[in-house]
Amino acid sequence: MDEASVKALTFDVFGTVVDWRSSLIREGEALARAKGITHVDWAAFADAWRGLYQPMLERVRSGERPWTKLDDLHRQSLDRLLGDFRIGGLSEEEVDHLNRAWHRLDPWPDAVAGLTRLKVRYILATLSNGNVALIVNMAKRAGLPWDAVLGAEVAQRYKPQPEAYLRTAELLGLKPAECLMVAAHSGDLVAAAGCGFRTAFVPRPTEHGPRQATATKPERAFDVTAADFVDLARQLGC
Amino acid sequence: MDEASVKALTFDVFGTVVDWRSSLIREGEALARAKGITHVDWAAFADAWRGLYQPMLERVRSGERPWTKLDDLHRQSLDRLLGDFRIGGLSEEEVDHLNRAWHRLDPWPDAVAGLTRLKVRYILATLSNGNVALIVNMAKRAGLPWDAVLGAEVAQRYKPQPEAYLRTAELLGLKPAECLMVAAHSGDLVAAAGCGFRTAFVPRPTEHGPRQATATKPERAFDVTAADFVDLARQLGC
Numbered sequence: 001m002d003e004a005s006v007k008a009l010t011f012d013v014f015g016t017v018v019d020w021r022s023s024l025i026r027e028g029e030a031l032a033r034a035k036g037i038t039h040v041d042w043a044a045f046a047d048a049w050r051g052l053y054q055p056m057l058e059r060v061r062s063g064e065r066p067w068t069k070l071d072d073l074h075r076q077s078l079d080r081l082l083g084d085f086r087i088g089g090l091s092e093e094e095v096d097h098l099n100r101a102w103h104r105l106d107p108w109p110d111a112v113a114g115l116t117r118l119k120v121r122y123i124l125a126t127l128s129n130g131n132v133a134l135i136v137n138m139a140k141r142a143g144l145p146w147d148a149v150l151g152a153e154v155a156q157r158y159k160p161q162p163e164a165y166l167r168t169a170e171l172l173g174l175k176p177a178e179c180l181m182v183a184a185h186s187g188d189l190v191a192a193a194g195c196g197f198r199t200a201f202v203p204r205p206t207e208h209g210p211r212q213a214t215a216t217k218p219e220r221a222f223d224v225t226a227a228d229f230v231d232l233a234r235q236l237g238c
Numbered sequence: 239m240d241e242a243s244v245k246a247l248t249f250d251v252f253g254t255v256v257d258w259r260s261s262l263i264r265e266g267e268a269l270a271r272a273k274g275i276t277h278v279d280w281a282a283f284a285d286a287w288r289g290l291y292q293p294m295l296e297r298v299r300s301g302e303r304p305w306t307k308l309d310d311l312h313r314q315s316l317d318r319l320l321g322d323f324r325i326g327g328l329s330e331e332e333v334d335h336l337n338r339a340w341h342r343l344d345p346w347p348d349a350v351a352g353l354t355r356l357k358v359r360y361i362l363a364t365l366s367n368g369n370v371a372l373i374v375n376m377a378k379r380a381g382l383p384w385d386a387v388l389g390a391e392v393a394q395r396y397k398p399q400p401e402a403y404l405r406t407a408e409l410l411g412l413k414p415a416e417c418l419m420v421a422a423h424s425g426d427l428v429a430a431a432g433c434g435f436r437t438a439f440v441p442r443p444t445e446h447g448p449r450q451a452t453a454t455k456p457e458r459a460f461d462v463t464a465a466d467f468v469d470l471a472r473q474l475g476c
Binding site for chain 1 (some may be wrong): 309340361363369370371372374375377378382385387389391392409410411412
């Protein structure tokens with residue numbers, strides 16, 4: 001890869017920048033303490049919530065339902081899971097607060113330090129399926145120094161549909177080959193590469209918990225493979 | 239105005255955050271030195287370029303032409319002005335560089351300091367007619383700490399059309415009344431207020447040059463009137 005030709009780094013967020021699973025568990029446990037809920041396994045709850053993510057997105061991608069932002073898809077999943085896990089007695093405000101746990105996800109320990117170094121040389125944009133408000137609120141809380149929040153909502157298409165990647169590059173005024181997609185998920189990078197993006201794989205071996213068995217290695221060769229965001233900054237000369 | 243209800247500040251950019259006129263003169267004079275151009279009054283050139291701005295936008299707003307991003311409108315105006323001002327002998331690369339002078343506008347002296355203070359408490363989003371790449375590149379060069387770059391291009395509508403304001407609030411996940419529009423131009427604020435936004439007027443008495451006679455005072459009462467961005471931060475308790 002010709003590093004000098006890369007102008008922007010575009011980031012997957014859930015799993016790649018932030019640790020959604022630990023954060024959702026933390027939020028669930030805080031709610032449980034506040035409400036005296038003792039019967040819920042919040043790790044199982046977090047996995048179930050994330051497990052409904054791709055099926056929900058697929059209904060939008062397939063055209064079965066019109067464009068719906070991720071906050072609203074999360075809420076529909078949450079309403080179902082509150083029943084499945086027999087969690088009752090929450091006010092609308094409490095359910096909305098729990099749904100916005102996705103706005104309060106914590107970054108991986110290397111994320112802010114790596115991004116801060118990368119930001120000196122590159123435009124840093126999100127290319128997430130998260131809606132703009134979710135990503136902006138998350139960044140504000142966590143100190144993630146994005147130059148632009150783009151991706152699915154401004155394209156009205158969910159990854160891995162090509163429009164999500166191509167619209168992001170277009171809004172940045174860049175050719176796809178001037179954008180380096182950074183993700184912990186091979187499928188995301190394969191889709192980005194199909195649109196002409198450069199690709200960087202950063203493994204997140206505990207995204208799915210301490211006993212995660214799969215998806216910590218790249219499924220094929222990408223332009224860059226880095227141990228974490230600080231290593232990515234080092235490899236890109238930042 | 240109930241300050242606690244405001245979650246985001248949305249900013250007009252040209253004239254309000256950056257001094258387009260002095261910056262375009264600087265860019266023109268740099269080009270003139272490099273190319274040995276001696277017959278051009280670059281202040282007149284800057285005023286003429288900006289003078290074509292509203293007529294160009296109006297053709298898009300009226301539907302006479304389809305959505306066209308501001309970089310492309312600027313370029314069409316520039317091509318015309320290069321003829322009007324008898325500026326010849328520029329390569330395509332040189333013309334493109336001059337067109338991107340709009341990506342290299344300098345902020346008013348108080349802008350970065352004020353925004354940096356405001357950012358601690360509020361979401362800071364651009365609500366400009368400038369396209370995303372223009373605003374992102376400007377911010378990168380000038381150190382403008384935006385949380386989100388929104389406005390005309392993501393709405394596909396130019397201010398003062400309501401959709402530009404409403405789409406920006408929607409993408410931030412906020413009600414219009416939770417957004418405070420900041421501008422040096424009464425018309426922009428009147429349009430924002432019409433959409434339910436709060437309004438803050440910041441005069442920029444030399445936007446149109448040292449002999450500017452008009453538009454330095456608010457044309458009507460707005461929620462806030464501040465001397466500059468540092469004063470705005472002070473008034474908002476930052």
